[in-house]
Amino acid sequence: MEKKYETKNIFLVGLMGAGKTTVGRMLSRRLGLDFVDSDREIESRTGVNISTIFEIEGEEGFRKREARIIKDLTALNGYVLATGGGVILHEENRKNLQKNGFVVYLNAPPHVLWERTRNDKNRPLLKVKDPLQKLQELFVSRHPLYQEVADFVVNERRGNIRSVVQLLVKEVSERWNR
Numbered sequence: 001m002e003k004k005y006e007t008k009n010i011f012l013v014g015l016m017g018a019g020k021t022t023v024g025r026m027l028s029r030r031l032g033l034d035f036v037d038s039d040r041e042i043e044s045r046t047g048v049n050i051s052t053i054f055e056i057e058g059e060e061g062f063r064k065r066e067a068r069i070i071k072d073l074t075a076l077n078g079y080v081l082a083t084g085g086g087v088i089l090h091e092e093n094r095k096n097l098q099k100n101g102f103v104v105y106l107n108a109p110p111h112v113l114w115e116r117t118r119n120d121k122n123r124p125l126l127k128v129k130d131p132l133q134k135l136q137e138l139f140v141s142r143h144p145l146y147q148e149v150a151d152f153v154v155n156e157r158r159g160n161i162r163s164v165v166q167l168l169v170k171e172v173s174e175r176w177n178r
């Protein structure tokens with residue numbers, strides 16, 4: 001068995017609205033694992049929301065906090081971790097993810113992500129005049145990094161969260177039972 005599968009962890013990566021939190025929570029229940037969301041963990045450690053961290057410390061300050069949390073969370077065992085959309089920007093994060101668990105890229109085209117996120121307010125990078133264009137730019141710059149870090153890629157399945165969860169249950173069960 002590959003060394004990384006000695007730990008039972010699943011790390012979900014992908015852009016804002018890809019379904020990391022929704023899929024992650026459901027998947028953890030199905031597999032009897034714990035669930036943690038790195039954005040929520042940053043908020044509970046700091047006591048403020050993500051937007052406030054961006055306002056006070058800028059994106060750079062947020063990324064430093066994120067890297068510390070990712071280091072801590074990837075060192076655990078038995079977790080489904082929903083990461084923040086920009087986690088793959090730091091090489092250290094990519095290494096920690098790859099080393100310690102099964103990394104899944106939830107991929108969906110920018111217009112789908114835009115539909116899913118347009119009514120939410122706590123995504124500072126999308127507080128711009130044209131959030132769809134912003135998502136398109138982020139997709140172009142990040143897609144190769146998500147691909148690079150991923151052990152498995154889920155392409156958009158026409159709005160069906162359950163089928164994504166089902167597919168992932170099958171994939172990890174095959175790996176972990178080897």
Ligand SMILES: Nc1ncnc2c1ncn2[C@@H]1O[C@H](COP(=O)(O)OP(=O)(O)OP(=O)(O)O)[C@@H](O)[C@H]1O
Binds near residue numbers: 018019160
């Ligand atoms: N495969 C899917 N089909 C349909 N709707 C979905 C799918 N995945 C997620 N959604 C919906 O899209 C919205 C955003 O999903 P979610 O919050 O899980 O994304 P996220 O990847 O955690 O985003 P962020 O990086 O901003 O935290 C939710 O309302 C969720 O129900």
Ligand SMILES: O=C(O)C1=C[C@@H](O)[C@@H](O)[C@H](O)C1
Binds near residue numbers: 039050084086125
């Ligand atoms: O895509 C991003 O860079 C981000 C996504 C969110 O999950 C948060 O981590 C934050 O809003 C930044």
Ligand SMILES: [Mg+2]
Binds near residue numbers: 020039082
């Ligand atoms: Mg989320």
